[in-house]
Amino acid sequence: MKDHAEDQASPFSSRWEKTCALFDPTISIREHAIVSPDGAKRVWFSRDWRNYDNGAAVWTKKYDKLGYDLRSFNTAERDILQSLKLLPNCYQLVENYDKTSKLAPLDPKAQRSGSYIAMTDMGPTAYDWLEWPVRVGVERRRLDNLFALPGNFIRLALAGLRSLSDIHDKNFVHLDYRLPNVCLAPRGRSIPCKDREGDYLKIQLDWHTLKAIDFGFSIARGKTPYTLLPPLEDATSAARALIKQVEEIGRDRFNSLMPTERNALKARDFSDVQHNHTFWTSHCPGTLDRLRAIDWREDCYQFGKQLQMVRENARLLEFADQYRNLPNVGGVISAIEELPEKLIALGQRVVAYPALGSPEAAELEQQRKDTYRLRIRELEIAIRDMPPDWSTDEVLIFRSDIEPHARAEPRHTAVRPSEPWLGKLPWKKVAIAVAGSAALFAVLPSLQAWTKSMSTPPLVAEADPPAQPPAEPSRPAARPPAQPQPTQEELAARRAAEEAANAAQIKAAALAAWRKEAAEIEQTPWWRNNTGKPTAAQLAWVRETQRLASEYAELAPLIDLAGLHCSGRAAPLIARSSAECGRRLSAVLQHADFDPDKQQDLLKRIVVILEARVYNHQPAQADTAFATAILSGLTALGGQVAPFAFHASYIQGCVQQPMQLAAAGKQLETLLERWPKSGTAREARRLEWPERLQRGDNLCVNP
Secondary structure, three states, X not given: OOOOOEEOOOOOOOHHHHHHHHXXXXXXXXXXXXXXXXXXXXXXXXXXXEOOOOOEEEEEEEEOEEOEEOOHHHHHHHHHHHHOOOOOOEOOEEEEOOOOXXXXXXXXXXXXXXXXXXXXXXXXXXXXXXXXXXXXXXXXXXXXXXXXXXXHHHHHHHHXXXXXXXXXXXXXXXXXXXXXXXXXXXXXXXXXXXXOOEEEEEEEEOOOOOEEOOOOOXXXXXXXXXXXXXXXXXXXXXXXXXXXXXXXXXXXXXXXXXXXXXXXXXXXOHHHOOOOHHHHHHHOOOOHXXXXXXXXXXXXXXXXXHHHHHHHHHOHHHHHHXXXXXXXXXXXXXXXXXXXXXXXXXXXXXXXXXXXXXXXXXXXXXXXXXXXXXXXHHHHHHHHHOOHHHOOOEEEEEHHHHOOOOOOOXXXXXXXOOOHHHHHOOHHHHHHHHHHHHHHHHHHHHHHHHHHHOOOOOOOOOOOOOOXXXXXXXXXXXXXXXXXXXXXXXXXXXXXXXXHHHHHHHHHHHHHHHHXXXXXXOXXXXXXXXXXXXXXXXXXXXXXXXXXXXXXXXXXXXXXXXXXXXXXXOOOOOOOOHHHHHHHHHHHHOOOOOOHHHXXXXXXXXXXXXXXXXXXXXXXXXXXXXXXXXXXXXXXXXXXXXHHHHHHHHHHHHHOOOOOHHHHHHHHHHHHHHOOOOHHHHHHHHOOHHHHHHHOOOOOOOO
16 A cells, blocks of 8 residues: 555555545554565554544554564654654554553453554555546646646655655654655645536545655664665665664674574574664664664655656656756746755765764754755746646546446445444344345235225115126226336436536536626636735635636636636736747637627637737747747637637747748638638738748748
8 A cells, every 4th residue: 555565455446446545544454464565574554543633544554574574664763753753744643552552452462472563554655646547727738747837846846855854853863765755745625526427526635745655664863763775776886785784783692692682682693683772772782873874865866866767757858858948947847857856866875973972063054954954945046937737736547547348327436344243143034034024015005905895894874786697707906017127328418417416516507606796806806907906805716716627627617727827816826928828819710609799808808819919929029838839729710700810820920930831821811711802811911921931931920
């Protein structure tokens, strides 16, 4: 669950079930084993909802004696977490498994071994996010994983550095700071949803800091380590050499022990005691203190390696090459290309660790503070200046993306332990009794009618009955045809129709309330003249506009949201952005409900923006980002709106890089054929665009 090692006993029947469980902490996850790729470590995990601090999901972890005996690392981790108590960016110790604990296992040997520990759940790991396809934005653009957006990579780096800075401020070194050991938690609970594409989860991300877990191998630089560290993945050569040096000292000391001393330790060779706390404290006093020299640069090195892996997985270097010439993205491009290597270099340059308390150690501590301050500030500036659509606070995870061949109907995802008394019931007798009761209720109306027919008839006067014609043989009354029972598919269709009707009502009510408020807000000077700062009520309306545009993709909220990106009137909530302005307007123009005949005012405003940002400038001073982003919308309506054909031709034949003269010629041909007497057609002829395109020249003439 918390590692990318092989899961030997997955408690889930599908990837979707696992995904839902990781986002819903109230779902219990039964105990399952995870074995490291080299087979040297096996850890057992389980999760339950506990009445801890008014309710919390609690992970229970125990080590197995397999290969390296790492059971003592639970004790080491317990000591670390007691020192890191209440640090918000790491998980918290819930309870030790000792003899007095209400969470203690029943096995006395397990109690004495110290092999159990319980910690709070911090949400999905960054490694989990690397494995999930996600969808972002109003158009639900699909990404292979969360970090395929360059801004999300930058936010991952910033969150990790903030987390490491807090941990190192407490004078700890994590020593295993990898994606499976840091959690990127959602903000609040995820929302299960369903639409025509099937089941999905709507998730708000908490980018403030990564939540560190798994402190079993960590070093408290002010205390003697509990035991020898195992070989660490992706550690620096300096750290590996130091661990190896301490191991050799311990091995030599063990080889010098008398047989009686080995028997007291219940050890035949060094592997039996290399992680035994008693051996190190009794026979190698002070040796483990050498490990305290490992410093903060080790964590930076490991985190840099992880960022390097994410960058390669998301192919972000190719993205950097493609967009490095855009304005205001230099910080993002620089961080993508250089930050992982800068962090890795901090560990690669370690030749020897300075002695604790020495002037060199004090100088290194100042370097730590300066490094974090500089790198964090660089990333904050990069995030501030980059286009808004390069990162996201909300993502959707679709079941169809997780399981492309899964059935559409919802499945239960809870993995909860059964009640103990359920297994003791005589289920066959219960089933017979229930079936008998059901049959009795089914025939009860017939029994009542039969009982009435058998009651005493009323008394009548004795008389000869009148002659009657012989009666025809009576026929049994015809039974009404049995109504067919609905199939599972029909029931599912009914439920889907009911859910769709409820969703439609919710949508209609939300849009009606939004339109009413929009009518009032759009009359204010803040909206009409872009003056003053937005009030709290206006910002709340802006957030609702974002939500409706994202959730329903309705035209009206999309139009207003585009205006907010173009004007920047909702800053800092929505910053002004040329690229986002163009992209949003292009999406509006290509919306299925957009009708040019009913949106003449909007078309006129877009033409004014085009002239102000693009056409009325020399090509070098034109707003290239806006022009490139809105081009697809212009070309989609180039056959219906004459100015759009004109401006699309100009962008393709002058502003866009590389220029598309053939496409510019088609737009110009449409303009001259459909609107030969329009003002834009006269302007194109005045500038001799047809002749320039015929000669193969661009359209970059001074307007």
